[in-house]
Amino acid sequence: MKTFDALFAELTDRAATRPAGSGTVQALDAGVHAQGKKLLEEAGEVWLAAEHEDDEALALEISQLLYRAQVIMIGRGLSLEQVYRHL
Numbered sequence: 001m002k003t004f005d006a007l008f009a010e011l012t013d014r015a016a017t018r019p020a021g022s023g024t025v026q027a028l029d030a031g032v033h034a035q036g037k038k039l040l041e042e043a044g045e046v047w048l049a050a051e052h053e054d055d056e057a058l059a060l061e062i063s064q065l066l067y068r069a070q071v072i073m074i075g076r077g078l079s080l081e082q083v084y085r086h087l
């Protein structure tokens with residue numbers, strides 16, 4: 001099962017190697033404004049799922065929110081450690 005750290009390593013590699021067809025490369029190229037809109041969209045979907053949907057649907061939305069947060073981190077060049085030190 002993939003962890004938060006493993007996904008971060010995978011997305012970091014996508015950013016460095018820029019494979020064709022990567023949605024992450026596309027999201028990074030779209031810039032921080034578009035990345036932020038996606039993050040907010042996913043946050044709203046998490047909220048709605050928490051109120052109205054089952055656990056599986058909520059888990060899916062949370063996974064997408066985590067992904068969108070990582071895209072913003074990588075776009076800005078933040079490391080996991082810079083975030084973890086605030087936890």
Ligand SMILES: N=c1c2ncn([C@@H]3O[C@H](COP(=O)(O)OP(=O)(O)OP(=O)(O)O)[C@@H](O)[C@H]3O)c2ncn1[C@@H]1O[C@H](COP(=O)(O)O)[C@@H](O)[C@H]1O
Nearest residue numbers: 007010011014021022023024025041042063064065067068
């Ligand atoms: N975990 C994710 C992930 N979570 C969410 N998403 C993206 O977010 C979309 C879901 O968001 P929405 O609900 O807004 O659906 P949508 O509006 O249809 O999405 P878009 O058309 O706007 O992309 C998915 O279709 C993916 O594009 C993800 N895209 C990739 N990953 C993982 O990231 C890794 C690298 O992916 P690639 O860069 O695509 O190779 C792989 O391990 C993937 O599994």
